[in-house]
Amino acid sequence: MADRTASADTETPCGCKIGRVTEGYGLVDLDDDLVAYWTGDGDEQRSTRELATYVNQRILEEALTNADIPPKEGEIENTYRLLTDDDVSSGTRVQTRNELQRDGVPVEQVESDFVSHQTVYNHLTGCLEASVETPSDEERLERSEEKLGALQNRTAAVTTDTVDRLERKDILDIGEFTVNVSVTVTCEDCFREYTVRDLLENRSCDCQKENVGGE
Structure with missing residues (x-):
């Protein structure tokens, strides 16, 4: 509120x-x-x-x-x-x-x-x-996901525009194409790899949960 x-x-x-x-x-x-x-x-x-x-x-x-x-x-x-x-x-x-x-x-x-x-x-x-009140952890996660999603969309848009321009100038030869941007996060402790969305939803690497459970 x-x-x-x-x-x-x-x-x-x-x-x-x-x-x-x-x-x-x-x-x-x-x-x-x-x-x-x-x-x-x-x-x-x-x-x-x-x-x-x-x-x-x-x-x-x-x-x-x-x-x-x-x-x-x-x-x-x-x-x-x-x-x-x-x-x-x-x-x-x-x-x-x-x-x-x-x-x-x-x-x-x-x-x-x-x-x-x-x-x-x-x-x-x-x-x-x-x-404004300090947002909750859930609100911070939601806003972070939205921000990162917007950045990925922007990267895809800029890449698409660049390829289009190069193709129009006959510098690049390509047919119909799509641009997909995927960002992953790798835990250096266990080398598990996550998409940003999965990591934010899990809120923890699996190895951290395993460590807690083994204590």
């Missing part, structure tokens, strides 16, 4: 960076959204890193709208990825920034207004006085 000790619905924005961004871009109800997502239950709960992305995408969306560029579905997420993702080449990032600049988007100002996850955390706990 989450506990919020102060309302985010204040008439005057706070003086921190998120407060200034909220006022500057007219991000109505941003504080309420941040608290709701941070203190939500289950799938509704988001980490401060995810919330930083949420804030930054809201900033980018407002900047595009103010430049009379109605964003298409998925455009905000993709443009933000091109501007910030480490997997994006410098050439692609420069091209994206130039295109936005040409369309009237003040890219440098927008990027300087992007916030970090630490800024989000400070805003939530300091300005909004929000708090």
